[in-house]
Amino acid sequence: MHPLVRILLLSIALLYAPTLTPAQAADARPNILFCIADDWGWPHASAYGDTVKTPIFDQAARDGALFQHAYISSPSCTPSRNAMLTGQQFWRLGPGANLWSDWTGEHATFPLLLAKAGYHVGHFRKSYGPGKLTPGQPHPAGPNFRGLTDFLNKKPDDAPFCFWFGASDPHRPYETGSGAKSGIELDKIKLFPFFPDHETVRNDVADYYFEVQRFDREVGQAMAELDKRGLLENTIVVITGDHGMPFPRCKGNLYDSGARVPLAIRWPAKMKGARVIEDFVSTTDLAPTFLEAAGIPIPPAMTGRSLMPLITSDKTGRIDPARGHVIMGKERHVPAQEAPDAGGTPMRAIRTHEFLYIHNLTPDRWPAGTPHHERAFIPGVWLGDCDNGPTKNHIVDNQDKDDAHRRFYDLCFGKRPTRELYDLKKDPHQLNNVAADPAYAAVIAKLSKQLEEELKATKDPRIVGGWEAWEKQPYYGQGPRFKDK
16 A cells, blocks of 8 residues: 555544543543551451451452562551552651651542542541541542541542542451450461460450451452442552551561561453562652553652552562562651650661661660660550550560560560571571670671662762651640640
């Protein structure tokens, strides 16, 4: 065919091609259902081999992908959620690096970026926070709705949606005995080895499992609502938690029990199912993933990396060689030190397939808060960086019973050295610190250098300066007494 004839025919085709309506154009963009539990940590899903029953999470993993190495930015509610919303490591977020802090609105969040691009956005129950929103700022997760049905009923026909489905489960307090009453078999629970094997502890974990299972059911109800409306096929469904369980040596810690979370992603329109991904991912990666999927430019400030190459791949196992590690950290959770110290327990870590290296910047401080309530910054608070509950009480009450119980207490509440290193092939539960062993000197040198370089590149104030503000930052969780500190 002559080139001029080809051009003429193409011009005629374009002239008479149907113009896409806004609704048709929007249909090509995926919806997003982001389901996040409060204090739900790894490996507490049946897809990971645990005894808790999470059939909805498991099915989502079979429909899409199960992530074996998903980590938060910080094992504390506010900074973890801030990092997810902004796609940035928590140490870049100023006051947002601490619990019960200020949100000034200076950092872009994925829900508001999606809203600007025409998405119908909103949230239900816990999303940002806990914290203090600066008056006049839009909520970083979008408007609040009574639930998914209310949200969808108010969705314009020509708009894709992004809905933050936040749960208060499995955050404490629990109804004592709820797990056992529901049929959870105490003797089948897999306890972390830093917990004493006692009926009190097993009952406490069962109560936690009960709420994990309730969250799973509610996610199933949300997905059923989407399916009923014909929206599930082109909806990216993400199911995860904000950090580890609210138990000793878990929440507030950089061990896997505190910093590693369940993660399943399904998107039938684009994803091949039944995949297990071994690459390291951070929950800071979710924001750029959602933006890329929606065709929105990723802001340069985002340190997270889009998961689109992983979730649209047909491969399993280790996929991207650049995802061989993850970094994370913590500043202040609760002001739980001894008066007049309102600071936290700053720490940073790097996790690879072979090792976990933790740098504790203030080894003189109590990692779970002072055990001396009469000296506490918050009057009467003891071990304030660990949620109160039967397991905590049992470990404290029995610390002098014998050497084994003293070991449980020290692992959960004792002070820690500047450097911690765990050889994960020999010690997968991260109980034996080998940092002082000369045989690991080269490993320490390599990982500490790599960690410092990445912290510097992401402008961590602990490396580049400016961290002092975190030590005296207001804490809004206990009333006006803390606002002037």
